[in-house]
Structures are given as structure tokens and as C-alpha cells.
Amino acid sequence: MHPILKSYFQDRTQIDEEKLEALSPFFKEKTVKKNEFLLREGEVCRFNYFVLSGCLRLFSVNNEGLENTRYIAFEGKFGTSFTSLITGNPSIEYIQSLEKSTVLTITKDDFFFLVENEPAVNKIYRNILESAYITTQKRIYDLQGSDSLDRLKWLLKQQPRIFNRLSNKVIASYLGITQYTLSRLKANL
Amino acid sequence: MHPILKSYFQDRTQIDEEKLEALSPFFKEKTVKKNEFLLREGEVCRFNYFVLSGCLRLFSVNNEGLENTRYIAFEGKFGTSFTSLITGNPSIEYIQSLEKSTVLTITKDDFFFLVENEPAVNKIYRNILESAYITTQKRIYDLQGSDSLDRLKWLLKQQPRIFNRLSNKVIASYLGITQYTLSRLKANL
DNA sequence: AGAAAAAGTTGCTCTATGTCAACGTTTTGA
DNA sequence: TCAAAACGTTGACATAGAGCAACTTTTTCT
Numbered sequence: 388m389h390p391i392l393k394s395y396f397q398d399r400t401q402i403d404e405e406k407l408e409a410l411s412p413f414f415k416e417k418t419v420k421k422n423e424f425l426l427r428e429g430e431v432c433r434f435n436y437f438v439l440s441g442c443l444r445l446f447s448v449n450n451e452g453l454e455n456t457r458y459i460a461f462e463g464k465f466g467t468s469f470t471s472l473i474t475g476n477p478s479i480e481y482i483q484s485l486e487k488s489t490v491l492t493i494t495k496d497d498f499f500f501l502v503e504n505e506p507a508v509n510k511i512y513r514n515i516l517e518s519a520y521i522t523t524q525k526r527i528y529d530l531q532g533s534d535s536l537d538r539l540k541w542l543l544k545q546q547p548r549i550f551n552r553l554s555n556k557v558i559a560s561y562l563g564i565t566q567y568t569l570s571r572l573k574a575n576l
Numbered sequence: 577m578h579p580i581l582k583s584y585f586q587d588r589t590q591i592d593e594e595k596l597e598a599l600s601p602f603f604k605e606k607t608v609k610k611n612e613f614l615l616r617e618g619e620v621c622r623f624n625y626f627v628l629s630g631c632l633r634l635f636s637v638n639n640e641g642l643e644n645t646r647y648i649a650f651e652g653k654f655g656t657s658f659t660s661l662i663t664g665n666p667s668i669e670y671i672q673s674l675e676k677s678t679v680l681t682i683t684k685d686d687f688f689f690l691v692e693n694e695p696a697v698n699k700i701y702r703n704i705l706e707s708a709y710i711t712t713q714k715r716i717y718d719l720q721g722s723d724s725l726d727r728l729k730w731l732l733k734q735q736p737r738i739f740n741r742l743s744n745k746v747i748a749s750y751l752g753i754t755q756y757t758l759s760r761l762k763a764n765l
Numbered sequence: 766a767g768a769a770a771a772a773g774t775t776g777c778t779c780t781a782t783g784t785c786a787a788c789g790t791t792t793t794g795a
Numbered sequence: 796t797c798a799a800a801a802c803g804t805t806g807a808c809a810t811a812g813a814g815c816a817a818c819t820t821t822t823t824c825t
Contacts, residue, residue: 449717
């Protein structure tokens, strides 16, 4: 098993080496170019992705054609459209690599089979959902109750990788503001 | 076991009657007055709540003293500050009843004990987290990418109970707008 | 039932942020 | 490596929604 995924499991479960190796074949390594799409709006999501290097972003396009970014998965994180994966409905969001990336892919069926039958994967899945809950709770309150400058300051402090590695356009779409506003805020920091 | 909670389990798991009855003693019925607080900001959350009648809201108060509502749990739903329950950290949000309500309470320790040891409760917890994921994904995109009127229309269609049973003040705090704006939007619907 | 408090409405004004256009800089890809 | 495209910045202007105040209506509490 790839050492980054191995650490991920060992940090979150008490799984033994033997079981870890048994999980390994479910994950296939895949290289994706910068800006490549792993999922488009309207498609049913069929994979869960674990990022080894690079990063993936989850975003949607609203009525006016503007992009809104919901989540960035950096190296050492799972990232997929769980909503589509869980419901089997077509995705309302896109998955796109923002850098040349390497990911491990596991199919939806394999993933949920392991969730049901392998306690360590059940635990991992619970952990993913719990982490998502915690970060989105904060995110909803931020989007409802903070102005752009406070959101930017928070990003700078709590998510420096987003600020340092990604384009202004993506950062703005993550903060829920235009690139123009972001550019002005940065000039006044 | 209370019939509403029983249906909740039976709709989501294949648990048998005997096991259901074994779970029953973990849940204690509690009556709460309208506007009563079950959790305040800064307190560590110690319970999970299942609403039998009435409703609970989860909200926070921002820097300027304005309330932002994140979630409303109506009858037949679990509602608590899972972030505080999971992390053990003091809550950043309040839990308040908006109507005279009856809830079943289960302690944090009992709840997580059952999540680990009773497959049906593990499944229920997974289901709660998955539902939260699905609704908050949509909510983030709405807050980022729709204007107030579109959010109101969506609420009207998708969450009529919120629109019909709750005060304008609460509805506004759920939509992330002021009560003034909501009042004007309603006049123009 | 009736006083007091809370909630809702509406006019006026203000402000943060969006929109559009122009222009310089960086990145991309043949 | 160089042209084209994408990205970033900034000014001028537009606008959705906030803030405040005055007033009416509804709810709460004793």
C-alpha cells in the first residue's frame, strides 16, 4: 500500500499490516494533468479519490455561469462528490485537478463494500464524514455571518495552502466573492 | 421504544424488535418550553436529541451580535451540535427550541458507545452524517452563488415547514439576510 | 383582559461588493 | 520561443442588501 494512504489509515484506525495490504488492490494509481476534469456536472460520480500529490477542487457553476468552489483536497486527503456517490444522482458539481496530480482511485462499489465489511474502512468513512461536518458547519456560519475581509483573513490563517498555491480566481470562488474584490482586499491587507 | 424513533430505525436499518427494545433505555424523554436553550455557546455538548414534537434550531451569534441559523430539526429528526459532540470542544453554536417540544435525549457517551457496538446505530449515525453532507453541500453553493430571492424561493419549495412554522426573524437568519430584506422580498413574491 | 414586549413593515439612506472596461503581466502550448 | 490566451489590477459606476427609525400588528405574561 502506498505509504501516504497507509499513514492515513494508521493515524485513524488500529488496522494491522496484513489487512492494510489486503486493501491495497482496491486502489489504483492515476496521474492527472493540471486542469483535467475527473467529474463533470450531470455525470454520476463513480469513484472516490485519495490525493497523493497535487490537489483537486470541487466546484459548481451557478445560473450566471460563475464558479463556486466548495472544497479543495490536497495531498493526503480523500476528495469526491459524496453527494453523487451516496445518492447515485447526477452530480451538481465538478471535480477538477488544479495542479498536475497523482491520485489513488477506488470505485464506488468497492468503497461502499469495504465500508460495510471492513471495520477500518467504516471508521475511515465515518471520519471523513465527521471532518466534513465540522468544516462545513464553520463554513456555513462564515458565509452567513462574516464579511469578505474576515473570510480572507481566516483563510490566510487556517488554510494557507489555499492562499499560497491557488490562483486568485480559485481563491475568490472559494470565498464566495469576485476576483476583483479579492484583488482589492489583498491590496489593503 | 417510542414509535417515532422506532420508525426512524426501521426506515434506515434492518434491526429486529428485540434489539430495538434493548436500545430504548438509552433514550430519556424530555419536555422543553418554547425558546428554551438546550446548549449555549461555550458549553460542551453532552447530548444528542431526537425530536418527537416541536423543533430545535442550531444557530450562532456573530461578531456584530447577529444570529445565523444553520439547521432546524423538526419532529422525527436528530439534532445536536455534532461538532462539539465529536471534538469535545466548547460549542460555537446554540441549540434552542422554537416551539414547545418533546425530545428524546441520549448522552454523548451512550451514543458513541452504541455507534461502536451496535451496527444499527452505526448505520444510523452514518446516515445522519451523510444527510448532513448532502444538505450542507447544497447550502454552501446556495450561500455562495444565489441571491436572497432565489434562496427564499428555494426555501419555499424545499423547506416549506421552515417557511410556514417559523418567525420571519428565524427565517431571515437561516437565509443569511436581515429581517428587513426578508420582509421586502415577501412583499414582492 | 390588558399592558408590555416582541415581531413585522416600510421609507430613507448608506455601503460593500458586483460589473464592465482597459491595460499590464504571467502562463500556456504549438 | 513566441504568439495567444489566461490571469491580475485598477478605475468608474451600478446595485443588492444593510442600517436605522417610526410605526403597526402580534404575541406574551400576569
